[in-house]
Amino acid sequence: MKAQVNVLVLTGYGLNCDHETAHTSELAGGNTSRVHINSLIDGAISLDDFQILVFGGGFSWGDDHGAGVVQAVRMKTNIGDKILRFIDSGNLVIGICNGFQTIVNLGLLPGFDNDYSSQSVALTYNDCGNFRDQWVHLNVNPESPCVFTKGISQIELPIRHGEGKFYSDEKTIDRLKENSQVVLRYAKKDNTPANQEFPYNPNGSVFDIAGVCDPTGRVFGLMPHPEAFHHPTNHPDWTREKEHAKRKGETWSPSPTMGLNLFRNAVNFFRR
Numbered sequence: 001m002k003a004q005v006n007v008l009v010l011t012g013y014g015l016n017c018d019h020e021t022a023h024t025s026e027l028a029g030g031n032t033s034r035v036h037i038n039s040l041i042d043g044a045i046s047l048d049d050f051q052i053l054v055f056g057g058g059f060s061w062g063d064d065h066g067a068g069v070v071q072a073v074r075m076k077t078n079i080g081d082k083i084l085r086f087i088d089s090g091n092l093v094i095g096i097c098n099g100f101q102t103i104v105n106l107g108l109l110p111g112f113d114n115d116y117s118s119q120s121v122a123l124t125y126n127d128c129g130n131f132r133d134q135w136v137h138l139n140v141n142p143e144s145p146c147v148f149t150k151g152i153s154q155i156e157l158p159i160r161h162g163e164g165k166f167y168s169d170e171k172t173i174d175r176l177k178e179n180s181q182v183v184l185r186y187a188k189k190d191n192t193p194a195n196q197e198f199p200y201n202p203n204g205s206v207f208d209i210a211g212v213c214d215p216t217g218r219v220f221g222l223m224p225h226p227e228a229f230h231h232p233t234n235h236p237d238w239t240r241e242k243e244h245a246k247r248k249g250e251t252w253s254p255s256p257t258m259g260l261n262l263f264r265n266a267v268n269f270f271r272r
Helices: 019-025 036-042 067-088 098-106 172-180 238-247 260-271
Strands: 006-011 031-034 052-055 092-096 122-126 132-141 155-163 165-167 181-187 209-213 219-222
Touching: 006 019, 006 036, 019 031, 019 036, 019 052, 019 260, 031 036, 031 092, 031 181, 052 098, 052 260, 067 092, 067 098, 092 098, 092 260, 098 219, 132 209, 165 209, 181 219, 238 260
Parallel strands: 006 031, 006 052, 052 092, 092 219
Antiparallel strands: 122 165, 132 155, 132 181, 181 209, 209 219
16 A cells, blocks of 8 residues: 655635645645635644645735745744744645745745755846736756755646746856756756747746756746646647657557656655
């Protein structure tokens, strides 16, 4: 019998990707619970019962004071010490889109020198000046310690955000590069770097950064949505690919999606 891996997917206050995130986690083999933020704060649900914590996408508190800001302040004020203990215990944290914005504001990333409380990077307004909803190509850093991306070299995922530009000072960006903490970079279709070219880099992120991890690889944040590509038919080209296979006399047998594999890596981390 496989070991049970408990996954907590946050919900409440404008978060709107919790159902598909929980579904993807279940497909990956996780024993998944959707938990309202207040249930963690009032102690009705304990983080100690979980191994993976997911800060999912949406518009927490309507992004009223900036994306992820209010959620970060509320959680840091009330259960910041419990989140730090959760990480220190060897567990996994992933922040997706609004969740990435939240964990950056919490200071969980980049996690230099075991510091998970100081903010040194930001996710701010897209250079294009508007909300972007599109699919992007992503190059995965093979040198990264990130638990979630093991065995994945490139991936396509959808983005949907208005504040996705990753930004920091040159010294911090250089340190992220040197530590191989830059996990995902926006790329062109041939997997070469986007080099700030729009729309391949949809928001103007410095160094085309789409996702980063902490030095341990256990805390990971990304703007694209892996939970939105948990099945082959999520991809906009699936009917074309199926027809191509049919015309060649082949059976369309797509492999598990990279979005799903990302969650499987997290679950299997504990089963190993």
